[in-house]
Amino acid sequence: MSGLEFPDYIGSKIYVTVTRARMLVGTLVATDSELNLLLDNVEEITADSNRKLGLISVPQDTIKSIKIEAAQITALENSKQAFSRDIV
């Protein structure tokens, strides 16, 4: 995750575990300095179901953990490095 900034993560698929044993899987479209998240195309996964919820705002105090696919991080890092090389 070296060198990645917040704007780099925008548009990424993230996995947010929230209260009431739920995981929200969606695309990060916005965040603020409090780490309130706005996710789009969200799928809610619980112990006995998964369903689609659309555009969801996740207050920071409901967040238990945020995860991201390792492959996605690698892709972000690679694209950032390639971008930096082009600038040089």
Add this chain to the structure above:
Amino acid sequence: MEGLEAQLRRLRLDKGLVDVTSEFRELASRMVPESVIKAPSFDLFEGTHSLEIDNPKLDSSLLALTEKELNFDCTKVYGEATEQKVEFVTAVVDRLCRTIVLWLNDFQTLPTTVLSCRYVAHILCQFTEDPCADLSSCQLETGDELFDQVLASCVIAVCYFVKFVQTLFKAGVVYEEEDLNCNAMGLNVLSTVQLPTVKSHLARSQKLLEKSYPQAHQLQMLLMLLMHLVEVYGLLPTYFGSTSQVDHEHTLNKLIETSRDLEQFPLPDGTVYQGAFSAVIQKKMSNQFPPRDIILPTGKEYTALADMVQDLRFVLSVDQAKTVTEIAQFSRFFNRVRPLHVVARAFYPLNLMRDDQTVLAQYTFDEYSQLHLEEFSFCDTELYKLLKNEPQTSGVKQKFQDFLQEISGALFEWYQTSSQNPCRSRQGFNRQLLMWDSLQAQIETYELELESQGIADQLEDGSSFMPLTTWVFYMKLRAMLDFVLKGFELDVYKPWEFFSMFWYSYYLAQHLENTLHRVLNFIEARIDSMVALNKKIKKLKAGEKKEKLREAYRAGMSSQMPVLMKNKDFIKYSLLDCSVIKILSLAQVFQFAVLKSFGLIDNQHPGSGRFSSPERVHKLRFKTFASIGVPELPSYGSFQQSLQDFVITEPMFETKLARSLDFNEVELSKVKSSLQSVFQDIEADSGQTRARAGTQLVQKQALEYYQGLLRSTDALIINGKTLRSKLGNRRRDDLSTAYTVGISRTQGGCSYFPLLKLDQRKP
């Protein structure tokens, strides 16, 4: 948490994920406080529509369900003895039928009404997974035929009615959320199932009830209701080929009858079917909406259902129209005073202008458009006569056919507008203005070309008649007037705008009146000429020429003359109708001017100031009309000058005021007499001898509309008298400290003419 982890393992989401929580917290802490990072394409305004986790008003996962709801099982039989089972199924079906009305009448959503029924959700989930057209996937599988056959039948029937409404909704006449909520939570509402399949499912249930449950009277009646309700699907024009008008009448009458019969039964005790109606679907299924309470029946649902069916039956009666004028008049009045049920409104244009490119399966669109022209200004014109003998391939005829297609497009818009909710209807009239305007410009060029070829009609004063352009202009003026006046109905205008809008309405009505007079003159001249032909024939000596003329006379008398006579009657009625609107608009202008004369109101926006000017605000209000070619929008200066002309000034203020108010009263009394003539025309229509107003099928609705205008006329007269007594005779500057000007609506009056009334200023 263990359950979630197990689920993640099942979904293979437990591997390959990197925890970035602390990384994200660190990155967020480095952001400028209150700043936001967002995707470039994402509009933060959209974010206001997001659903917030853990907010009870927005998070449907937080919906609390009772033990009964959680344990409810659609594959289980409820009730032990037969009587209990019947009681349970009857109560569920009764509530289900009521939810249809709750959904449609109270702007409720499907998940809070029909889809709140666990059986509906269960069957539709099965069907969505396996959409078998033979309904084989729609099973309850309790092992009890009352549930598996009868209850399943009823659920399927209700779903099929939802499908009918969805089909109407897709036609785009009514709008999501404004008129109706059709969100079915992504469930497939029997899309592949045909009506006969549902009917035979219901027929099997009926047989079973008759044979095995003869004591279940209410359930039998409910089943009967649903059998008729699904048949409503047959009203869709796509089904018209297989069913007749008589069948429709029978179905709708039976539906009304059965609804009335069911009114006698009280609301069942909700404890009978606890858990069968629940918010569970909102909590468990994909859901992009905030949680909502499920809607409970009030006991009036069957009466409301009968009313809905009556509205449907009413809009179907347009099939009985014998002329295009009758259809047009039906469209003008059917939804005017009392808005019809949303299902009837959605159904009307679909039934009228059909997918097979016909109107009521009686006329092609082109024929219908041509009849519109003929029943107004086109009959017995030179072009009309020429086209009768012209081959299909002729240039004149082909160009005329092209115009008929253009006219069909504009008419389609006009008819659709008549069915929409008042806001959309005004928007529809707005959209039509440019259509009619552009059509007028094209058709005028065509008629000028024809004139250069000698195909022309002249009025008695030698001016050119141009029948096609005249009709388009007439339609445009009507759309313009409706657009302007609907603004009053919808409270779009503030009191200070009343002068401009009513003066413009008066201006448009004046143009309309002139147009109608031109048409009347032309028709009367054609009738006179035809009558004169007979005298001419009598004077001629026997011979070939006499025979030819006699033949022409006979043909004219049998085909053109009846149309011309009808058109003449209709134009005379339209002139009365137009003069009513014109004088009422003028009376409003007068009353505004009187109030301005006392310094109580002005036509300038009170907020006009540094960043705008009264002229700019005025131009913004009239922007829609600025691009209309004819009638040209008067300049801002003309509006101002006209107001100055109406405002009463010294010297002889007292005399001028009295004269103005007296004149107004006299004009309004003329409106009353015009309205009496309109009433006679409408009432004469029922005799069918000469349908003057063409309102036979909407007589009650048309009378209601004109009675509203009569009440508004009386209200304007009384308002004039009130102004006279409150304001006195002499110009005073202190009245604005005593009064403010407000808007009042006359009870039962026409919504196009609210009043400017004086309110005592509060200390």
